[in-house]
Amino acid sequence: MPYLDQNLVDRLDKKLKQLNSLRPLPKTAVEKLRDQLRIEMTYNSNAIEGNSLTLKETFLVINEGLTVKGKPLKDHLEAKDHYSALSYLYELIKHGKKNTLSEHLIKQIHTIIVQETDKEWAGRYRNSNVIIGGADHTPPDALDVPTLMRDLITWFSKERKNMHVVELAALIHHKFVYIHPFFDGNGRTSHLLMNLILMQAGFPLSIVLKNDRKKYYRVLAQADKEQYEPFVRFIAQTVEHSLDLYLKTLTPTTKKRETFLKLADIAKDTPYSAKYLNLLARQGKLEAHKEGRNWVTTQEAVERYMKGRERQRDV
Ligand SMILES: Nc1ncnc2c1ncn2[C@@H]1O[C@H](COP(=O)(O)OP(=O)(O)OP(=O)(O)O)[C@@H](O)[C@H]1O
Ligand SMILES: [Mg+2]
Structure with a gap:
């Protein structure tokens, strides 16, 4: 690839x-x-x-x-x-x-x-x-x-x-x-x-x-x-x-949907700063997209990114 x-x-x-x-x-x-x-x-x-x-x-x-x-x-x-x-x-x-x-x-x-x-x-x-x-x-x-x-x-x-x-x-x-x-x-x-x-x-x-x-x-x-x-x-x-x-x-509403929020709002509940999340988003490492001028992502996406990092470290 x-x-x-x-x-x-x-x-x-x-x-x-x-x-x-x-x-x-x-x-x-x-x-x-x-x-x-x-x-x-x-x-x-x-x-x-x-x-x-x-x-x-x-x-x-x-x-x-x-x-x-x-x-x-x-x-x-x-x-x-x-x-x-x-x-x-x-x-x-x-x-x-x-x-x-x-x-x-x-x-x-x-x-x-x-x-x-x-x-x-x-x-x-x-x-x-x-x-x-x-x-x-x-x-x-x-x-x-x-x-x-x-x-x-x-x-x-x-x-x-x-x-x-x-x-x-x-x-x-x-x-x-x-x-x-x-x-x-x-x-x-x-x-x-x-x-x-x-x-x-x-x-x-x-x-x-x-x-x-x-x-x-x-x-x-x-x-x-x-x-x-x-x-x-x-x-x-x-x-x-x-x-x-x-x-x-x-996705059927019975399944839980992820909520996209601005990076500053997501960062509060993660070990990362909004600036770092922004970098990850731009590099394509974090699932995120832009709404207007702002990048948005979900809490679950950050967790998936962290899990991915752990897996990479384990290998
Ligand atoms: N550095 C570049 N190398 C190759 N293509 C480029 C580059 N920068 C811009 N373009 C392409 O050229 C397009 C603009 O060129 P131009 O105005 O000649 O297009 P066009 O033939 O009039 O097409 P359209 O009318 O659909 O924009 C951009 O939409 C982009 O796709
Ligand atoms: Mg043209």
């Missing part, structure tokens, strides 16, 4: 198994969760690339067909296109095979993502060079894009048997935006591709939050220099967050 901490891998596997043990999942509850995540991902993915709609406005545009006064038409169209692309993804998962990816599929997803805003280039690789605003990395020459995309698929076919699926999904995400094969919509398409791989393996939709944009750009820049661990861990944490949300919502 080259890029992911074993602790985090074990946790993700355990939580996926837990989710699978609840299958068949209660239909209404799952539909509600999916609707929620679909709007949240549409908002976050579009907001990261500069779309001005808020989460609430995205909800209104998609569910009520409303137009938000003072916001560009393009932002409305992007919201709708993203939502359609996600519907397409869900259909693929329902009928599709496991662990598949092709250039055809990538172009199909891209076509939907920009169908209302960049029809001319929908599903077509760029024919001139581009830069990424706010990043040092300059994507490869347009002439090389077709070959690099073929190589990407070959790489995927080879590695899908060797790697943990979360690593695979994260690396596809990075490799894809590194190539930046299209004129527009690369960021959004990469999030969808990553989720295609994750959802084919049974994981729920994972979301890179707008709030984490700075960190997202920082870990991508590290991955450009072949330091993949921080980016893979960053993605793994988004996966864990979605798993937690599903488990929290779908």
